Amino acid sequence: MAVGTRTPEPFPPEVRAEFRHRPDVVFLNHGSFGSVPRCVQAAQDAWRERLEADPIELIGRRIAPLLGEAKRELAAFVGGPAEALGFVTNATEGVNAVLRSVPLQPGDELLCTDHVYNAVLQAMRHRAAETGAKVVVVPVSVPSSGQARMLEQILGGVTPRTRLAVIDHVTSVTGMRLPLEAVAQALPPEVLLLADGAHAPGGMALDLQALAAPFYTANLHKWVMAPRGSAFLRVAQAHRGGVHPCVISHNLGQGFEPEFDWQGTRDFSAWLAVPAALAFLRHLGFERILRHNHDLACWAHRLLVEGLGVEPASPLDGSCLTCMATVQVPEPLRRFGSVEALQADLRAVDGIEVPVMAWSDRWWFRVSAAVHNLPEHYERLLGAMQRRLRG
Ligand SMILES: Cc1ncc(COP(=O)(O)O)c(C=O)c1O
Structure with missing residues (x-):
């Protein structure tokens, strides 16, 4: 059939x-x-109750181990070690954190496709304007004849000046899965890959440990059905020291995990409820x-x-x-x-x-x-x- x-x-x-x-x-x-x-909302509500009952103990003294537990469960779901994961509020924030962390020179090129999410394109343009870099938008044709042709078109946009390629795993407007794994394999080593996985977790099986991408950001509020405000940035070990969250706070210079765990006082309940969303997926x-x-x-x-x-x-x-x-x-x-x-x-x-x-x-x-x-x-x-x- x-x-x-x-x-x-x-x-x-x-x-x-x-x-x-x-x-x-x-x-x-x-x-x-x-x-x-409802069950995930209830778990978030329960976290809010716990945080409210004992804010200094839970936020002041125990937030890092609590987030560590949530990240361990998330790591088991997306692949790779928990130390590679930093919680962020949404994929836009994850993209911005990487764009601000990668050193760029005038004339460097930032590559994306014409299926790129508009907010991501704006962030790329903003960073390009700050640094003198240039955004190169490569067309990926529609109707699509399949993954092989898309790969060819994406790689066709790479030049000796390409520094960072920002490629969607699943595109927003066209809803298509791009050949991200093949792009990661084929990019020259000097081109860093930032994968925009906003629609990927919960929408496909992921093994980010096997994906040769230095940076991968994704939302958990879409297909994992976690509370809004839950998303992550995954950074490969070789690049972890150089990546900072958008909000610089107390833990600057203490390493990737401490910096992302503490981006100022906030409502941590969405991140802490991620394991409940993963449990719902397992239950179904x-x-x-x-x-x-x-x-x-x-x-x-x-x-x-x-x-x-x-x-x-x-x-x-x-x-x-x-x-x-x-x-x-x-x-x-x-x-x-x-x-x-x-x-x-x-x-x-x-x-x-x-x-x-x-x-x-x-x-x-x-x-x-x-x-x-x-x-x-x-x-x-x-x-x-x-x-x-x-x-
Ligand atoms: C491909 C893609 N990237 C990034 C985003 C940004 O997500 P958010 O608004 O949660 O930051 C979206 C949102 O739909 C998206 O579809």
Whole structure:
């Protein structure tokens, strides 16, 4: 049977009841800010209670070992030692920490693809303007013919002046998995790789120990379903001494772990609740989650592409997808005037929350496939789009 022609077995109602989405809204945008299950929220609340009951003991004296325990569990999930991990608030912060830590000279080049997340591109431009470096944006074509061609295109942007390559593991707008592992293998040793894994943990099996990337940052609030404010930066041993958090605090010069553990007084509960989110993934069965989300994304991709009669952005065999799929908005719907107007209309008229984006001269919408989604959610979106096409 062709990929994307069968829907996966949905998660049972008691699992879907862990999510608190409004019952009158079809939620197809898990990819932006995630969704925190009730049990993970309860674990974060419990941490807040503990911190509140004894703040000096827990924050003043014991925060490093408490974060150490959370990082050990995270390390077992993403691969590699806990010492390589620093908690950050979000992937944007992880990217900024690396950009500020890598020494750059005038004329150095910072490489990314045209699928780069806009906030990351802005951070690269800002750092380039400060240092006299130059941002080089290499196009990765859509429709994509697959991973081999993407690799060729990314490597085609490397020059003798390339100092840092910032490459997404899974892109935001196009929802595609880029050949990060192959890029890491193929880059010349003098080019540092910063992997933007914002959508990767929880969306695919990771072994960051095996990935030849000096820097990897990722969100945990998306597909790991940890509280917002939880993300990490992983730095390979050879580079750890030179990387500092965005916020310089007491522990400057004491090493990677102490510097990232203490970035000033803050609410540590999101980081401390990460093990509870990992336990939820284990409880549901991580393999099952991956299979469910991928199969649902592939099925929805085919449904929407065929139902709207548009060219797919990536192969229908799902070889470039994890748990999101991006589909072209049919040309006639540009009569809405702006992507915001179409997105708002889908929400107001049909109660569908789905991102609509302008990218590379075309309009796109992206569907997420999470454990709380059902096939009928995408059928409802298709119906809503078709009704708009009819007039
Ligand atoms: C590819 C990519 N990189 C970075 C980010 C930034 O994430 P955050 O806003 O949590 O920092 C996102 C957010 O969606 C993303 O999709």
